Amino acid sequence: MLGKYIIVGTGGAVGSLLRWGISLSFIRLGMTGFPFATLLVNLLGAFIIAFLYSKISVKRQKVLWFFATGLIGSFTTFSTFSVELLELVTGMKFMMAFTYFIISLFGGLIFIRLGSMAGKRGTEKC
Template sequence: MIGEIVLVGLASGIGAVTRYLMSNLSIVFKKIGFPIGTYLVNIIGSLLIGYFFGRFGSQAESYKIFATGFCGGLTTFSTYNFELFDLLENHDYKHFAEYFLLSYGLGFIAVLLGLWLAK
């Protein structure tokens, strides 16, 4: 049990560092007005969670380490919602709609694709 907790914590840290590095893409692509870094980590995280669930099942230690740990550290609901707010605050309704619809729509499709890839 302690070993599993430590591994989930380590995996979460690796996921968070990966997210931090990906957030630099948002800075690079700031001129297009679309928060690409957060978008990508959330879609990739959705794909991986679907894959890990399909591959291991939700009760397996591997699933807990990779999905809860790594993907939990990688994906970011709070940053996503702040960026949505920021787009609205700046009256950028086009990018708000794209970000919202693409994140939820493609995120769900990514989970399904991850499940399919695991089988």
């Protein structure tokens, strides 16, 4: 029983550190006007989680716990997306907010589809 929590928690630690590292990279590059880091991690996360669920059998629960629930669950962030969207709106950056919203919504759906298609290619579920 405890093993499940350790697996998910370890994946969560890895995912949150990856997200933090990506955010710091965008800050270092001076890309702070638009929430590129959050957009990137959310689109990547959508692709990866769809890939995992289409590629890995539910019989391999521990792999899904680590990667899907832990790592991708902490890597992606709806709460940061919401806060950044609100900041753009309250900062009167309506076009940027609209662009961020549309790319996040439809981009997420597209990346889910692409990840699913990529996971179903080639071999059967592992």
